Amino acid sequence: MDFSLIAMQLFSGIALGAILVMAALGLSIIFGMLGVVNFSHGAMFMVGAYAGLWVASLTGSFWWGLFVAPIAIGMFGMAVEFLLIRPLYGRSVDDPLLLTFGLGYVLVEAVRIVFGSDGIPFPTPSQLRGVVNLGIGYFPIYRLFVVGVVGAILLALWLLLGKTKFGLIVRAGARDPQIMRVLGVDIGKVWLLVFGLGVGLTALGGVLAAPMRTVNPEMGSLVLAEAFVVTVIGGMGSLVGSVVAGLLVGIAVSMTALIAPEMAQIVMFALMALVLLIRPQGLFGKSGVQA
């Protein structure tokens, strides 16, 4: 097997990994701050893709879809937190999980009613069509664009959470919400914003992934499983873990596709099983965390 083929497959793996990172990021942020696993995550991803498609078809521009859809779905996410999840704080940890599962069920059906059950093609924006020569082979421009956008979002998130006052409050709130309340911080408002941010990022992932996958009401179920695998491998609530695990899984999947294509769908789950055997808390997770 020649070197350039392996290098190209490595690039494909990184591009796939970038999408997986996007898929896991929203889930991981919401869990890290609120302790809620959003089981409607896959459905939100799918709704994001549809919203992007709809806005793009209204305005005739992919860029509006990429910009408007995540904000709109993020606001929808805030409404969900406020109306449905807030009443469940203080109850069993399973309850928000069950509720969001039901929500995902409803969202998938709602999209079927509005857009129909069949898949809709999502054309790659004209500026990003074609391939570029990387010196070792030709690579689709759109995939490079996705890697760039995900990199920029990670940088922005790192700045937001690491360098701003809001980020400080969020991190402190994740550690000890009660002390934050005593200090006079309206922690409910912080949770609202964090949930909106997580859902918005998920929707953005949906729009970004749409030109690489078919947009259909069931696309979320694969994403949900992928996001779970990535967060379990990386360690729940660890953003660094999500990024490392996302890239690792992406590369593992595309390398397997080169050697044994029929195993490609299975390898990420096998990887997760392996991590569970060796390090059940995940690569970057802290041991002994109850949740």
Add this chain to the structure above:
Amino acid sequence: MTNINPIASPLASAGRAPATLATAGGWRAQLVKWRVPLSILALCLLPWVLPSKALAVNVLIYGVVCVGYNLLFGYTGLLSFGHAAFFGTGAYITGITIVHFGLPWYAAVMLGVLGGGLLALVIGALSIRTRGIYFSMVTLALAQLVYYVALQASNWTGGENGLRGFTVSKIDIFGLHINFLDPLQKYYVLMAFAGLALWFVSRILNSPFGAVIEAIRENETRARACGYNVERAKLMSFTLSGLICALAGTLSAMHLAIVPLDSLHYQTSGMIVMMTLLGGAGSFFGPFVGALAFLLMEDVFSIWTSHWQIVVGSVFILFVLFLPKGIWGALLAWRASK
């Protein structure tokens, strides 16, 4: 590590209210004592009160799945989102052993139950290494692994088209000649298996082991401190629960004479969770009530719209918010409060 989530620690309120504690009054003790015969009596009447025999068979099969699932979710307090793996595996093994090896139905059923139980042992051993929410995610992901394996192994499973080409038409048992194509005769054959499953679960719950798993649901740390081997009890509960789900899978394969690939999908796992919660997790007869409520809703609403799932999903959300004990659990609690 301090409690990082706004949700109260799972230790504080992990379990749903125990609905079948034998200590709460005389009528209650009687109910627990007679729960298996009473449940079977209710199942006997089912095909006569429901609009169709096909619906009754479905309630029976999904009721058995939920009875198995309830052992883990309702009584042990572990929320698995991967039980379709055991249901589907039971169904597939039954189908495959009949189609590819020409085994008689009873051998196929036995192998299906054993195979599903074995899978539950493996998936359980991996997933109980994690706790809480993590557990739900891992069970879902491992079950999806089974789904993709079945999708890839299309020579054996039929892939996306599902497994076809086997029909159980006659059953000869103890000199009885049962025509399996007659819906009513079929119902009562399957009901015999359901009764067996109910008796088995009741037996488990009455045993010291049953007390241990309920103790784990109520307070895992304390159960551990009392010297119980929590991991082993969880794994055993997981395996037994998978075993019963696999039994339901084999029944479903015999009933439908086809195994759809979707029977392994996590939407099926989700449906099992929804039915169990709707009926009442942690109550003995609740799972059947839940399966009945879910399938009745499907039956009624699908007359008006093909999008009945939006109604069922909304009802489920309302239950999580306002009636987390489920229909049967709430009835028992209401009766107890009087």
